[in-house]
Amino acid sequence: MDAETAVAGAAAPDTEQPVAPASVIAPRHGDHVAAAVDTTPFQTPFDFLFEDLADDFPAKHLPNADPATVVAKLRALGAAMVEAGPPTSPNSNTPAVYTYWGQFVDHDLTANTDRDGTVSNITALNPQPLPPAEVRDGLKNLRQPALNLDSVYGPGSVRDGDIKMALGTVAEQNTDGSIPPGAHIPPLGDARRDLPRANGDAQLGDPRNDENLIVAQLHTAFLRFHNVAADWVAARHPDWKRKSIWVRAKRLTQWHYQWLTVNDFLREITMPGVVDSILLGEREHTLRRDGEVFMPLEFSIAAYRFGHSMVRGAYDFNRNFGTDPGAVTRASFDLLFAFTGGGKFNAPAPHPDVLPFNWVIEWDRFVDHSSDNPIHFARKIDTLLAGPLHDLRNQGNDQPPGPVRQLLKDLAMRNLVRGYVLAMPTGQAVAEALEVEPLSHAELTSGDPGIAQALADGGFLDATPLWFYVLKEAEVRANGNSLGEVGSRIVAETIIGQLYEDPNSYVHHDWTPAEGVRLSDSSNGHHLVVTIPDFLKAAGVL
Numbered sequence: 001m002d003a004e005t006a007v008a009g010a011a012a013p014d015t016e017q018p019v020a021p022a023s024v025i026a027p028r029h030g031d032h033v034a035a036a037v038d039t040t041p042f043q044t045p046f047d048f049l050f051e052d053l054a055d056d057f058p059a060k061h062l063p064n065a066d067p068a069t070v071v072a073k074l075r076a077l078g079a080a081m082v083e084a085g086p087p088t089s090p091n092s093n094t095p096a097v098y099t100y101w102g103q104f105v106d107h108d109l110t111a112n113t114d115r116d117g118t119v120s121n122i123t124a125l126n127p128q129p130l131p132p133a134e135v136r137d138g139l140k141n142l143r144q145p146a147l148n149l150d151s152v153y154g155p156g157s158v159r160d161g162d163i164k165m166a167l168g169t170v171a172e173q174n175t176d177g178s179i180p181p182g183a184h185i186p187p188l189g190d191a192r193r194d195l196p197r198a199n200g201d202a203q204l205g206d207p208r209n210d211e212n213l214i215v216a217q218l219h220t221a222f223l224r225f226h227n228v229a230a231d232w233v234a235a236r237h238p239d240w241k242r243k244s245i246w247v248r249a250k251r252l253t254q255w256h257y258q259w260l261t262v263n264d265f266l267r268e269i270t271m272p273g274v275v276d277s278i279l280l281g282e283r284e285h286t287l288r289r290d291g292e293v294f295m296p297l298e299f300s301i302a303a304y305r306f307g308h309s310m311v312r313g314a315y316d317f318n319r320n321f322g323t324d325p326g327a328v329t330r331a332s333f334d335l336l337f338a339f340t341g342g343g344k345f346n347a348p349a350p351h352p353d354v355l356p357f358n359w360v361i362e363w364d365r366f367v368d369h370s371s372d373n374p375i376h377f378a379r380k381i382d383t384l385l386a387g388p389l390h391d392l393r394n395q396g397n398d399q400p401p402g403p404v405r406q407l408l409k410d411l412a413m414r415n416l417v418r419g420y421v422l423a424m425p426t427g428q429a430v431a432e433a434l435e436v437e438p439l440s441h442a443e444l445t446s447g448d449p450g451i452a453q454a455l456a457d458g459g460f461l462d463a464t465p466l467w468f469y470v471l472k473e474a475e476v477r478a479n480g481n482s483l484g485e486v487g488s489r490i491v492a493e494t495i496i497g498q499l500y501e502d503p504n505s506y507v508h509h510d511w512t513p514a515e516g517v518r519l520s521d522s523s524n525g526h527h528l529v530v531t532i533p534d535f536l537k538a539a540g541v542l
Contacts, residue, residue, distance in 0.1 A: 043140035046113075049285050049296035049490065050433050053425040054132035060429035061129070062420050062463055068126040071417055073458035074465065078413030080454040081383055081468075082390040083313075091377040092310070093481045094268055097366040097532055099310040099378045100214045101265050104222075106307070107206045107215075108151045109498070110300045111142040114418070122417045132423040135297065139422070143206075145287070145295040146502040147258045147495070152222050153250060154205035158196050162242045163230040163249060165223040166203065168194030170357045174350035181328050182320030182358035187540065193360045195220055195341075200353030202341045210341040213331075214315070217361040217541075224539040225517075226253045232517045252516050255506040256529055258499055259513060264532050266495060269306075269381075270488035271478060278496045284434070284489075287497045296494050302424050302466035303490040305415055306483060309471055310378035313386040318362040323375060328358075330375075333388035363542040367533040380480025381487075383451055383471045385412055415467050427469020427486065428462065436485045439469065443476045 048054035058064050119130060119138035130138075144150055152165070160166040169191045173179050185193075195202040195209075195216055202210040209219040230249035237245065266275050287293055316322035317331030329335075338346040339359045345351045365376050379386065389411040431438040441461050445452035455461060460468070473484030483491060499505040506512075518527040519538055529538050536542035 042144075043142060044145055045136075045289070045292055045294040046139050046141050046297050046300065047136055047289050047294040048132060048423075048425075049287075049298045049494070050425055050430060053429050053433060054136075054423065057132050057423060058129070060425045061423055062426065062465065063459075064129040067128050067420075070129075070420060070458075071126055073454075073460070074416040074420055075413050077451070077454040077458055077460065077465075077468065078410055078416045079390075080448070080450045081385050081412040082410075083384050083387050090380055090480070091374045092380040093369070094310070094378045095367050095369055095371070096214075096312065096315060096376060096378050097218075097363065098265060098268050099307055099312075100218050100366075101261070101532060102269065102304075102307045102310075103215050104151070104209065104218050105147065105261055105265070105495070106304060107143075107208045108147060108149060109143055109145060109495075110295055111206070111208070112140060113300050113422075114414075119422070122414065122421055127417060127421045129420055130423055135422050139297075141295050141300075143295075145293050146498050147254070147261060147505065148502065149205075149222070149250075149254050149257060151204065151206035151209055152219070152226070152253075156203060156207075157205045158203040160196075163234065163246045164227045166196035167192040167220065167223055167227075168196045168202075168354055170194050170360060171352035171354045172357055173352075174356070175352055176350035178350060180356045180358045184357055185318055185320075185360040185362055190540065191357070192224070193217075193220060193357075193541070194355040195223075197341065197354050200341050200344060207342075211337065213317075213336045213339050213355075213359065214361065214366075216340055216355075217363075221363075221536055221539040221541050222253065222257070224541060225256070225535060226250065228538055228540065229253050229256075229517050251504075254504075255509075255511050256513065256516055256535060258506050259511070260529075260532055260535055262496060262499070263530070266492050268482070270483050270492050271485055274485075274488040274492050275496070278492050283493055283497055283500070285493055285497070287494070287501050293498070293501045295498075296490070297422060298424065298430065298466060299490055299494040301419050301422050302415075303470050303483075303487050304494075305467050306381050306470055306474065306487055306491075308389060308411055308415070309381050309383070309385055311386055311389060312375070312379055313388050314375070316365045316373060316375045318358075318360065318365070320358045322362075322365065323373065333386070361541075363533075363536045367536065367542065381471060381474035381478070381483060382447070382480045383468060383475060384448060416465050419465050419467050424466045427464040427466050427473070430466060430469075430490075431486050434486060434489055436489075439464070439473060439476065444472055446476055 053060040063070060119135060121127065158166040170193050195204055197203065204210065204219060210216045226249055229252045230245055233245050233248045262275065314330040314332045320328055321331040321335065323330065337343045339355065345353060368376060392409045392411060395409050428438045444455060444461055444464065470483065470487040473486055474480055474482065477484040499507045513528045513530050517529055517538055519529060519534060529535055533542060
C-alpha cells in the first residue's frame with residue numbers, strides 16, 4: 001500500500017463532508033463546467049475569546065461616556081499612523097508572500113466584519129460603542145470558521161470537468177489589437193495563469209480574492225495545485241472513480257494548505273515556541289460555545305489585522321513591473337488593485353477583461369529568505385502603515401467629500417473606530433488575561449513622536465486599542481519581525497484551535513506532507529511539499 005492509499009484509509013473514498021452549501025454541476029459555460037450555486041445563506045457565530053473581559057464592560061474596554069470625543073481621538077491616532085513620503089518603516093526578515101498568504105487565510109476564515117449596514121457600521125459621524133452581547137448577537141460570520149478552503153471550493157467556484165478546477169487564460173493583446181508592453185513570464189507557453197472569469201468577474205468562492213493582484217495570483221496557484229493533486233491521485237489510482245479522485249484531490253489540497261499555514265506561515269509570523277506549545281496542548285481557550293464553533297472577535301477585529309502593517313506601497317512584482325532595468329514601472333499598490341476584476345483591469349478600453357500576460361506574478365521575488373533585494377520582504381509589523389493604506393483606491397468612493405469618506409479611505413482609522421464600536425477589550429486587559437507583562441508607557445510612546453503624542457492625547461496609554469497594542473507589542477518586543485506574545489497567542493490559538501475543532505482537518509488524521517503530493521523534481525533537496533515555495537513549485541508557478 002503506497003502513501004496515497006494509506007491516507008485514503010478504509011472509509012469509502014466517495015464520501016465527503018460539504019464545506020459550504022452544495023454546488024451542483026450545470027451545463028457548460030465556455031470551456032468551463034459552470035456551477036449552479038445553492039444560494040441559501042449560511043452563517044456561523046462570532047464570539048469573544050476573552051469572555052470574562054466581554055462581561056466586564058466597559059471597565060476592560062475603551063471609555064464610552066463621550067463616544068464622539070473617543071472617536072475623534074481614535075481618528076487622530078489613525079491619522080498619525082501614516083507614512084508620509086518615501087518609505088521609512090524598515091523591512092522585516094519575512095518574505096512578502098507571507099503578507100498575502102495571511103490575507104488568503106483571513107478570507108477563508110471570516111467575512112462580514114467590515115460590512116457597513118450591519119452592527120459593524122462605522123459610517124455614522126459619531127458611531128456608538130455597542131455592548132458585547134449586542135455585538136455577539138448581531139454580527140454573523142459569512143464563512144465557516146475552518147481552514148477548509150471554502151473560498152476555493154464553495155459557492156461561486158467553478159469546476160473544469162469532474163476532477164479539476166477551472167482556470168482562466170491570460171490575454172495576449174488588448175481589445176484594440178495592440179500588444180501590452182513587456183515580456184512573457186516563465187514557464188513560457190503556460191497561459192492558464194488567471195482566475196476563471198465571466199465578463200471580467202472572477203468565478204470563485206470569495207470575490208475578495210480578486211481585490212488585489214497578489215492574492216488573486218495566489219488563489220490561482222491554489223486552483224492549479226488542486227489540479228496537480230488530481231493528476232497525482234489519478235496516476236496512482238487508475239481504478240478509482242472520478243468522484244473519488246475529486247474528493248481525494250480536494251482533501252489533499254486542504255491538508256497541504258492547513259499544514260503549511262501552521263508549520264510555515266504561523267511559525268514565520270509568531271514568536272518562537274508559541275506554535276509548538278499550542279500543538280502540544282497548551283490551548284487556553286475553547287472555540288466552542290453552546291455546541292457551536294465560533295470565530296473570535298479579538299482575532300478578526302484586532303489581532304489578525306497585523307498584516308495591514310506588512311503591506312508595501314510597491315512591489316518587485318515581475319520583470320515588467322518591478323526593479324529590473326527596463327521595467328515599465330514598479331507594481332504600485334494602486335496598480336495591484338487596478339489590474340484585477342475589482343479594478344476592471346485598469347479600464348477603460350483597450351484593456352482586456354482578463355489578466356494581460358505581462359501582469360503574471362514572478363513568485364521567486366516574494367518567497368526568498370536570502371534575497372538581497374529589500375523590496376522582496378514585507379514591512380515590519382509596527383504602528384506605521386504604508387502611505388497608500390491611508391487613501392484606499394476602491395473604498396469610500398460612494399461617499400461625498402467629508403469625514404465619513406476620509407474614515408472609509410483610511411485603513412488605520414477604520415480599524416481603530418471599528419474596534420471601538422465592536423467592543424474590543426483593551427490591549428492591557430488582554431495581556432493581563434494571558435498573564436503577559438503589559439507594555440509600559442515608555443514602550444508605548446517609543447518610536448514615531450507623532451504617534452506617541454496622539455496616543456497620549458487620546459488617553460490611550462493605560463487603555464490602548466487592541467489592534468494598535470498588537471502592532472506596538474510586535475514593534476518593541478519582537479523588533480517587528482514577528483508578533484509579540486499577546487498577538488502570537490491570539491493568532492496561533494485561533495488558527496490551530498479551528499483545526500482541532502474540524503474533524504476533517506489534517507490534525508485528526510495524523511497526516512503529514514510525506515503522505516501528500518510530491519514535487520516533480522528535487523531541486524530543493526527533497527520531494528516533499530513542506531514550505532510555501534514548495535507549494536508554488538508544485539502548482540507550476542514558481
